[in-house]
Amino acid sequence: xxxxxxxxxxxxxxxxxxxxxxxxxxxxxxxxxxxxxxxxxxxxxxxxxxxxxxxxxxxxxxxxxxxxxxxxxxxxxxxxxxxxxxxxxxxxxxxxxxxxxxxxxxxxxxxxxxxxxxxxxxxxxxxxxxxxxxxxxxxxxxxxxxxxxxxxxxxxxxxxxxxxxxxxxxxxxxxxxxxxxxxxxxxxxxxxxxxxxxxxxxxxxxxxxxxxxxxxxxxxxxxxxxxxxxxxxxxxxxxxxxxxxxxxxxxxx
Amino acid sequence: xxxxxxxxxxxxxxxxxxxxxxxxxxxxxxxxxxxxxxxxxxxxxxxxxxxxxxxxxxxxxxxxxxxxxxxxxxxxxxxxxxxxxxxxxxxxxxxxxxxxxxxxxxxxxxxxxxxxxxxxxxxxxxxxxxxxxxxxxxxxxxxxxxxxxxxxxxxxxxxxxxxxxxxxxxxxxxxxxxxxxxxxxxxxxxxxxxxxxxxxxxxxxxxxxxxxx
Ligand SMILES: [Zn+2]
Numbered sequence: 370x371x372x373x374x375x376x377x378x379x380x381x382x383x384x385x386x387x388x389x390x391x392x393x394x395x396x397x398x399x400x401x402x403x404x405x406x407x408x409x410x411x412x413x414x415x416x417x418x419x420x421x422x423x424x425x426x427x428x429x430x431x432x433x434x435x436x437x438x439x440x441x442x443x444x445x446x447x448x449x450x451x452x453x454x455x456x457x458x459x460x461x462x463x464x465x466x467x468x469x470x471x472x473x474x475x476x477x478x479x480x481x482x483x484x485x486x487x488x489x490x491x492x493x494x495x496x497x498x499x500x501x502x503x504x505x506x507x508x509x510x511x512x513x514x515x516x517x518x519x520x521x522x523x524x525x526x527x528x529x530x531x532x533x534x535x536x537x538x539x540x541x542x543x544x545x546x547x548x549x550x551x552x553x554x555x556x557x558x559x560x561x562x563x564x565x566x567x568x569x570x571x572x573x574x575x576x577x578x579x580x581x582x583x584x585x586x587x588x589x590x591x592x593x594x595x596x597x598x599x600x601x602x603x604x605x606x607x608x609x610x611x612x613x614x615x616x617x618x619x620x621x622x
Numbered sequence: 623x624x625x626x627x628x629x630x631x632x633x634x635x636x637x638x639x640x641x642x643x644x645x646x647x648x649x650x651x652x653x654x655x656x657x658x659x660x661x662x663x664x665x666x667x668x669x670x671x672x673x674x675x676x677x678x679x680x681x682x683x684x685x686x687x688x689x690x691x692x693x694x695x696x697x698x699x700x701x702x703x704x705x706x707x708x709x710x711x712x713x714x715x716x717x718x719x720x721x722x723x724x725x726x727x728x729x730x731x732x733x734x735x736x737x738x739x740x741x742x743x744x745x746x747x748x749x750x751x752x753x754x755x756x757x758x759x760x761x762x763x764x765x766x767x768x769x770x771x772x773x774x775x776x777x778x779x780x781x782x783x784x785x786x787x788x789x790x791x792x793x794x795x796x797x798x799x800x801x802x803x804x805x806x807x808x809x810x811x812x813x814x815x816x817x818x819x820x821x822x823x824x825x826x827x828x829x830x831x832x833x834x835x
Contacts, residue, residue: 382828385815386808398681408678410826415677416756417818420764422783426757427674429659437684438651445647445688449638449697519720 376400376407385414387432391439398440403500403536403564501535501542501589502564503611508573522616525580528573531587534562539589539609541596546574547584554600557593580618587611624706625649632702638694646706647688653707654714658683662718666732673727675718683721687714760823767817775810782807 380397383389389397401411415433422430429437507515507523508530517523533542543556555572562568576583588599590608599608624631624646634642658680661672675683690696691713700709715734722728768779774796781792782803793803818824 376826378826378828381826382815385828386811388808398678402678402682406826410824410828412677413824414815414818417760417763417814417823420760421767421779421814424764424784426760427660429655429680433677434652434655437655437681438648440681441651441685441688442644442647444685445692446640446643448689449640449643449692449694451638451694 376404378407378410381407381410381414384411384432384436385418389432389436389439394436394439395443398436399565500564501539501560501587501609501611502533502562502567503544503585503587503613504532504567505585505613505615506530506532517613517615520614520616522618522620523576524619525576525578525617527576529576529585530573531570531585532562532567533558533560533570533587533589534564534567535560535589535609536563538591538607540591541593542570542587542589543593543596543600544570544572544574544585544587545600546576546578547586554597556600557596559593560589576617578617581616583615583617585613585615624702635700636697638692638697643692647692650707650710651684651688654687654710655680655684657711658687658714658718662715662722662734664719664722664728664732664734666729673722675721679721679725683714683718686721687717690717763818763821763823766821767814770817771810771813775806775813778803778806779810 377397377400380389380393380400383393384397397411401408415430416426418430418432419426419428505517506529507517507521507527509524509527514530515523517529523529529546531544533544535542540560541557542560543554543558545554553574555574556570558570558572560568574585586600588596588608588610590596590599595608599610624635624642631642635646658675661674663670663672687710691710696713700706719728719732719734723730723732768776771779777796778792781787781795782789787795789800789803789807793800796803798806815824815828819828
């Protein structure tokens with residue numbers, strides 16, 4: 370065993386023993402969200418533990434409940450801060466780590482293109498796609514920058530700003546704003562952030578479209594060309610396309 | 623109603639006082655997590671089926687529920703009269719559904735059904751052959767583990783897990799001290815993990831495991 374463990378095997382072992390500290394719980398879960406290998410181990414450990422302790426796959430164990438409680442508190446308290454102090458660009462890197470997989474998982478729809486059988490086997494058959502994260506912000510005049518959740522509104526004429534993160538091999542992203550037909554594409558950009566530590570993109574998209582439903586798409590791939598191709602919906606392998614439906618219009622309180 | 627139910631608590635909660643929010647969080651976190659771990663019935667078109675969140679999605683949904691609940695606007699929206707748990711569980715459910723939609727587990731237009739308990743069992747379960755096989759496998763693993771335990775350890779597992787006794791109560795029944803029960807329980811859990819490793823249920827060598835006797 371090496372001294373430096375890039376994974377969280379030791380924390381998983383302590384989880385299994387029921388001896389994790391709150392800080393360790395948070396680290397374990399944060400890593401498990403971002404790492405396919407450890408995420409799968411955690412899922413399997415939980416599954417077996419629930420069956421051992423409650424004979425029911427849908428009842429969490431005491432260890433699990435304690436870890437969830439310890440992990441979620443920081444994000445909950447951060448969300449309680451007044452809007453103005455919560456959402457600023459610098460807060461992305463700070464809050465990002467905590468809100469991480471969470472808001473993002475809820476924020477996006479993951480569209481994984483169907484792959485050929487042999488490429489699935491080549492990946493070891495675990496079937497979990499590489500991870501990517503997209504956060505979208507509404508920048509309207511005279512108002513604080515605000516993060517948008519699915520179907521939330523941003524007024525016409527405002528700008529959309531973005532923060533993205535992705536795990537290797539996803540290295541580039543292209544973003545697009547869609548109405549009934551394609552309106553605008555930005556990028557490709559190289560991705561510097563990771564899921565949970567998203568970095569702002571140096572671009573904004575103006576919402577110069579009539580009020581109504583729109584969709585933001587971000588296509589992540591392992592090269593600039595592939596990212597653009599994925600955004601255009603051309604054949605692409607291993608690309609990840611995230612979608613966020615939005616409304617152009619005045620926000621309803 | 624919040625814990626420590628009186629006007630000053632509600633006031634502090636609305637103002638976002640950290641100690642109060644922390645207390646509310648600690649009070650309701652287990653109930654929210656248990657609720658989110660159960661099966662949800664959803665209707666998509668004419669078919670009804672039940673789905674549940676995986677362990678990591680459960681973490682995400684639990685965290686997101688409180689993130690939504692504690693945002694300033696949502697704290698103001700709570701009237702202080704209705705039980706706060708009901709308020710939270712409603713949020714938890716829509717969070718779970720959002721998450722299931724986002725991950726493609728349920729269709730975008732799928733609607734969650736009401737929480738009537740009979741509905742939770744009525745719908746046809748949607749389990750592919752792979753899921754069925756996993757379930758059978760883990761059930762067998764647990765049974766084998768329990769059968770392979772020495773008498774004493776099996777008695778402890780019986781009391782703590784199957785009967786759900788507290789460590790104190792289990793200690794009294796086994797005529798042990800609570801400290802002894804705690805140590806034995808830790809060994810029991812470690813042994814279980816070793817069993818999972820030995821049977822290939824876990825394929826990652828969990829750090830520190832190999833050092834145990
Ligand atoms: Zn890992």
